Amino acid sequence: MLKHIFSVLLCGALFAVPALAQIYKTTDADGNVVFTDQPPAGGSSAETVELPQTNTTPPPPVVAPVERTAPAQPQEPAPIKVSINSPADETTIPMGGGIFEVVAAPSPGLESGQRLQLFMDDEPQGPPQTSNRWKLENVLRGPHDLMVRILGSGGNVLASSESVRVYVLRPGI
Numbered sequence: 001m002l003k004h005i006f007s008v009l010l011c012g013a014l015f016a017v018p019a020l021a022q023i024y025k026t027t028d029a030d031g032n033v034v035f036t037d038q039p040p041a042g043g044s045s046a047e048t049v050e051l052p053q054t055n056t057t058p059p060p061p062v063v064a065p066v067e068r069t070a071p072a073q074p075q076e077p078a079p080i081k082v083s084i085n086s087p088a089d090e091t092t093i094p095m096g097g098g099i100f101e102v103v104a105a106p107s108p109g110l111e112s113g114q115r116l117q118l119f120m121d122d123e124p125q126g127p128p129q130t131s132n133r134w135k136l137e138n139v140l141r142g143p144h145d146l147m148v149r150i151l152g153s154g155g156n157v158l159a160s161s162e163s164v165r166v167y168v169l170r171p172g173i
Contacts, residue, residue, distance in 0.1 A: 023049040080159040081107045082116070082150050093168045098139035100168075104132045104148040104161065113153030120144050128155075141170040 024046040026034050040046045086103040087093070093100045104116055115128035121144055125134060128151050144166050150158040 023051060025049050078108045080150055082148050082159045082161045083107075084146060084148055084161050084164045087146075087164065087166050089162075089164045091164075091166050093139070093166055095169045095171060097137065098141070098168045098170050099135070099137045100139070100166070102134045102136065102146055102148075106132065106150055106159075110150070114158065115151045117149045117151055119147045119149065122147075139168050141168050143167050 022037065022039075024036050024039055025048075026036070026040045026046045028034055035049065083105050084102060085105045087100060102118055104118070106114075106116065110116070110130060115130060116132060117128040118125040118134045120136070120139070125136065146164045146166060148161045150160075152158050
């Protein structure tokens, strides 16, 4: 064991010696400047070079490793819903040509390829659309049931709203 410690200390001392070596600067016969770690032979004049202290920097601080959390479990998608915000159920549309607007609220919102379809008395009102507003005109007098459906890209029904009943007043002939 002592033999190993002595070997380690001897190696450390040998590697430290070059760090303490002197640098000499001489000029040869052709006028070239030569730097060497050996003193010039033959007694020619040599200038010793004083080197500046080597720049050092302390090591960076030790940072505790960041704990990794388990990846988030995929959440189930929110259920697709749709409701009619306007008009409210049992609303009476006053005289004036049977004109009113229907506003639907899809939740969580339409995805690519999805469309909304308005039904009045189980009849589609125009083609499916991405807008959530419909302006209805010349609706006949009497009660009407409104419903909105969310249709998938293949036309399949993804969600249906609760039915909303409106009463339209119009002058009779």
